[in-house]
Amino acid sequence: MATFKKTVIKNYPRVGALETQESLYWKHFEFPVTVKEFGAITHIEFSPVEPHKFAVTSSSRVQLYNPATNQVDKSLSRFRDVAYSGSFRSDGRLLVAGGGEGIVRLFDMNGRSVLRMFKGHQGPVHVSKFSSDNLHIMSCGDDKSVRCWDIPSEKETCRFTEHTDYVRCGVVSKASKDMWLTGSYDHKVKLFDTRTKKSVLTVEHGHPVESVVMFPAGGIFLSAGSNYIKVWDALAGGRLLTTLSNHHKTITSLCFNGAHNRLLTGSLDRHVKIYDVTSYKLVSNLDYPGPILSMSISPTDNTLVVGMATGLLSIQHRKPDDADEDKKPKKKRPQKLTYRYYDRSRTVYAPKIGDVIVPHEKKEFLEKYDRMLRRFQHSKALDAALQLHVRAKMPKVTISVFQELIRRGVMKNALSGRDEKWVRVMLTFLKRHLGDPNFAATVIDVISMLIDIYGSVISQSDDLTSQFQKLEDAISNELKYHRTLEEVGGMMDTLLAASRPIEINGSNGNALLDIPAPRVNGEHHMEIEQR
Incomplete structure (x- = not known):
């Protein structure tokens, strides 16, 4: 029987002020x-x-x-x-x-x-x-x-x-x-x-x-x-x-x-x-x-x-200065009426040559979503990843489960057959993390699958219609934000290009060309003066 591999939880870089x-x-x-x-x-x-x-x-x-x-x-x-x-x-x-x-x-x-x-x-x-x-x-x-x-x-x-x-x-x-x-x-x-x-x-x-x-x-x-x-x-x-x-x-x-x-x-x-x-x-x-x-x-x-x-x-x-030392965990002393308390003076037994050593195998602990994935219960694994304490405090775990289900090719099956309340929870989570550059690619793939599955029944529920409309507004705002960033980036490139001279390698050596602003003399033209 093949060994089950746990779901790999990606560690994304933290964005914040550098502590010096x-x-x-x-x-x-x-x-x-x-x-x-x-x-x-x-x-x-x-x-x-x-x-x-x-x-x-x-x-x-x-x-x-x-x-x-x-x-x-x-x-x-x-x-x-x-x-x-x-x-x-x-x-x-x-x-x-x-x-x-x-x-x-x-x-x-x-x-x-x-x-x-x-x-x-x-x-x-x-x-x-x-x-x-x-x-x-x-x-x-x-x-x-x-x-x-x-x-x-x-x-x-x-x-x-x-x-x-x-x-x-x-x-x-x-x-x-x-x-x-x-x-x-x-x-x-x-x-x-x-x-x-x-x-x-x-x-x-x-x-x-x-x-x-x-x-x-x-x-x-x-x-x-x-x-x-x-x-x-x-x-x-x-x-x-x-x-x-x-x-x-x-x-x-x-x-x-x-x-x-x-x-x-x-x-x-x-x-x-x-x-x-x-x-x-x-x-x-x-x-x-x-x-x-x-x-x-x-x-x-x-x-x-x-x-x-x-x-x-x-x-x-x-x-x-000793305030930080007080916060360090101190070694607990054994309490009375315990075996460890009365066994403190005894010497720990060390194995000798010829002794048979029986290894103690530590039981592997799996999270709930990993246990469901191990049993191929993909819908239950998705539910476990969308629990409140997981999606609110550890969104990277939820996104990692999404990626594992997409890798297995079962994400559409896990999303299908859901009720209106579950879809609302999923849409809320996707809308919240749509603007996160670490999660954006996976979130967009899941949104596309949701629209393919529930697109024909959206109009039958006012609540679903409202949730999808909010998601559409969030996507529009994100696209508008990216377009603005592209415009600002283009303006910065223009300013940086205009702030330095242009170097051209010619047959007579290197020449610096200064390009002034266009002048209007009957028609638009650009004059290049060689220094």
């Missing part, structure tokens, strides 16, 4: 902890000292969260209007924040008292940062001014009024306490030097600037506006190095990771994208439930916090 070590690293975070704030979260910043608490600016308060508990440790609510840009000093002992009433407030982290109040702005202050020497504060507001405040004397020491629109972002260079970078809605990014009392560099971004960041060395800075990120070389007089455009909505936030070798960007399109700063290539992408207004990552890259326009605060912590 970089993307796995950035997705190695625990499930996010979501907190609902009082309003849109406009700014998030981590303390530079341990335990790296982070300040969340939302509505009329600045709240300090403990990353270990994800709870609010302190709430600063001494604002009469909306609060903006709660930022830490480099030692983490002071915090400065602007407000909608035009006042910059300085807070002590050991208490809730306001140490200083800097008054002078004529509009909301959206940016407030400490200088590198920790003795001055930079503030930018909707009154189009950039101001410098002396902390001990609580007085204004410098003012820049070169911007012509709202100034909504700015940073202080870590390499020099006198170099300030600001971005405005007048589409310009300016680098100010407090020693010269004026800007030393101006670049045109082309869109309202929402965020700016600068590398620690101060030689390169980035600006974000609309859905574009531009990289500028400050040492080369503001030369544009590259432009990034991977978001499809306005980019609202930029930040570096702790080592400054990755750039994180947040946008209103609800995505956070990560770039490698050596090549500015996109290496990973994170999705969030709402439009992103602000984000920050801890200096150790262990905590990622994202604030959204809906007031949701997402807190994610990196999984510990």
Whole structure:
């Protein structure tokens, strides 16, 4: 008796995003902890000292969260209007924040008292940062001014009024306490030097600037506006190095990771994208439930916090290194009152020379459709392949059974003699997988057989008529889609052919011919000019 061969289940290539070590690293975070704030979260910043608490600016308060508990440790609510840009000093002992009433407030982290109040702005202050020497504060507001405040004397020491629109972002260079970078809605990014009392560099971004960041060395800075990120070389007089455009909505936030070798960007399109700063290539992408207004990552890259326009605060912590080891299946210990438990100390018997070894033949397990095929019950094999748990979770198994029945030449016999309910299930399955390139050839063959068998009785049932009509619509849409792809392919071929010169091998050597567009001079003709 011949040995029965199981049905070969084909493994089709998976279509999806390629998982790299970089993307796995950035997705190695625990499930996010979501907190609902009082309003849109406009700014998030981590303390530079341990335990790296982070300040969340939302509505009329600045709240300090403990990353270990994800709870609010302190709430600063001494604002009469909306609060903006709660930022830490480099030692983490002071915090400065602007407000909608035009006042910059300085807070002590050991208490809730306001140490200083800097008054002078004529509009909301959206940016407030400490200088590198920790003795001055930079503030930018909707009154189009950039101001410098002396902390001990609580007085204004410098003012820049070169911007012509709202100034909504700015940073202080870590390499020099006198170099300030600001971005405005007048589409310009300016680098100010407090020693010269004026800007030393101006670049045109082309869109309202929402965020700016600068590398620690101060030689390169980035600006974000609309859905574009531009990289500028400050040492080369503001030369544009590259432009990034991977978001499809306005980019609202930029930040570096702790080592400054990755750039994180947040946008209103609800995505956070990560770039490698050596090549500015996109290496990973994170999705969030709402439009992103602000984000920050801890200096150790262990905590990622994202604030959204809906007031949701997402807190994610990196999984510990031993988290994956816990998921590995552990070897089960034998339970008591079993033979294996009491037989643990005995030596396993090993056969000796001359012993008769009786091989233990393992019983072959066959799936239900294989058992039916082995008995030549082709209709039942087809029913087994069309069961709900098979066709829904493993469509490749159903298609493989179709191919086996077609190979045996019994597919028409298996399809014949079916009731209306069974035909409806089959048509639904075929319509669902009609557009899959892996299954399309087999699906089309089965559809042709169904039409040949049931074409004469379709009109006798309204339900069958409706199902076949839906199948026809699906086929028409698929053909229309393929025709569109062919047209696009033809246009791309034309553009690629026109973008390169034509090389012709002649008797005098190689010649490049440039074919210009046709000119109309009484009649259509094409002129070929030889270079």
